Amino acid sequence: MVTLEDVARHAGVSLATASRVLNGSTRQVGASLRAKVEQAAQQLGYRTNVAAQTLARGASNVIGLVVHDLTDPYFAALADGAMRVAEDQGMMVMVATTHRDPEREIAYVATLNAQRVRAVLLSGSRIADPAVTRRLREELDRYRQTGGRVACVGQALLGTDTVTPGNAEGAADLARALAGLGHRRFAVLAGPPWLITAQDRVAGFTGALAELGLPAPQLVHGTFDRDGGYTAAAEVTDATCVFAVNDVMAVGALASFRDRGIRVPQDVSVAGFDDIATLRDLVPALTTVRLPLADMGARALELALEAVEEAREPRVERVAGEVVLRESTRPV
Amino acid sequence: MVTLEDVARHAGVSLATASRVLNGSTRQVGASLRAKVEQAAQQLGYRTNVAAQTLARGASNVIGLVVHDLTDPYFAALADGAMRVAEDQGMMVMVATTHRDPEREIAYVATLNAQRVRAVLLSGSRIADPAVTRRLREELDRYRQTGGRVACVGQALLGTDTVTPGNAEGAADLARALAGLGHRRFAVLAGPPWLITAQDRVAGFTGALAELGLPAPQLVHGTFDRDGGYTAAAEVTDATCVFAVNDVMAVGALASFRDRGIRVPQDVSVAGFDDIATLRDLVPALTTVRLPLADMGARALELALEAVEEAREPRVERVAGEVVLRESTRPV
DNA sequence: GCAAGATTGGCAATCGTTTTCCAGGAGGTC
């Protein structure tokens, strides 16, 4: 393993000079020495030992990204956006997948803290369990106390900089748009009752219906994934329009209806939320609420990384969803 | 920032003892001291400084994963499988996305080397450029010379342990299956000419057709992604069956046909390769060649991590693809 | 030609662990 000292010796300069040429930057090094060092490094195939560098500098060039499930296009898009920013800043990304286990989320924050990552990005809905939220927050506070930066994509419940999707507003807009098509009897595939994202979307949707003087929709709970949508759809009775609180659930619902010979949109309209990329080639094209997922991931990382004075209020950036009507919904 | 020394002092023991209790493990520590140390660590909220640990140990607990594009379900599935193994082994995963730029792939190997990651997993097709391959290999060799472990998913061109999909065989099987449906005039959406995965699949497919005494298919090149499939499909003339060398291209092709009012499978049959998860809900369901992507990712990481004697032959594990006929293809 | 200031190079302390070696005490055998 070739070290900086080897390079320095080989180039006939001091350790300090070699370091300044290859890594540090505030100080100038004369052209001739600089060339010698660079050549030596090249010849020897020197690669900085980042662990040593991190230790000496007290800060790493890694950021931690916590997602629920990388194979979910929602998180893949967020991750992709964040990674773009990371690359621009010359940083690497460490990814942790919780598979929706809050305990694992807490444990990963601790691990990422141990890694002394520069920033942690938490994505995915918070859950409505005060005990879990408190412990997660404790772990985050411990991390931030020693200079760690944190940002979230989702609900602003952790006292961190946050990019928050307008879940309630988007769902309300969607409800109004669907009501505008003449629908009056709705069902909502509502996901798990403890998932705040799901709650907000349900609340926004039903709230808007109530404002319009329409009857409350049928609520069917289930998991927040494709299969949750599939099974929940089977329990829908007597609705002309089904709103699944996220797109993958809507995809499951479409499959359920197809399997049972129920035509979309002729027999029932279906709408989702998020506008994940894979919707693009679905038949029928899915009505949904578009969120700029990659941008949200990118923006969250920017928030985490931006230098700011301490002890400030956490910044919360709201991003609005945009209703996109497509073929899966039609007028009654 | 609370250090191990703080913990030791607080517990009234030496640094060595604290280290042995909290991290190392070969040596015993008496129950009473052990308890004291653990309690102190707990109270102070101690988090191991992994950078220091890595430096001292000379080995990290991180593995590096190089993919082309995380939002491509193919890579997401591979990554997911690999991450499962990593989690079992208590390791973190650093993800690098090259966006199909070979230079970036080489650069990331260098960066991951600098990070002293325990192992590097390279996924995605190699390209048919000897100069690039040589430089990548040099970089990998540099990494391995100092104890780095490497495994690939794809072609075994880098002298590393490799999990290789049976591209040619799978495509040949597919060709025979499609010919069995009575198709005789084929087109192949062949992807970029320099991508070896694409080459192999094209070769396997056309080879099998030749063996059957069928005319050579029309070859249309393009990019290896959804849009590549979309545009390539438009150039297909006079074929009853179109084989796209991967699923996302096939999805693009389906969209192209749909946009042009060409019905699948009534007017033309379409097949893909990989069996990515998102196919599940496509209409029509896509005929493809199934690869156990998550398992392949997992297996590759296992190969990289398994302790083995040095200077052995690289292991190459072949995984066969399985033809899955679905609705997008039908007898002529 | 000289003092003041600006550059540039090097020494050595430091970051937070792990781990080798050493010492002292407990327990067993003759």
Added chain:
DNA sequence: GACCTCCTGGAAAACGATTGCCAATCTTGC
């Protein structure tokens, strides 16, 4: 009771960088 082994705890030397400080050299203005 002497001797040997085994076990446990601590002191201190790595690990490979960064960086504050000092010294030497080079400019520059007068």
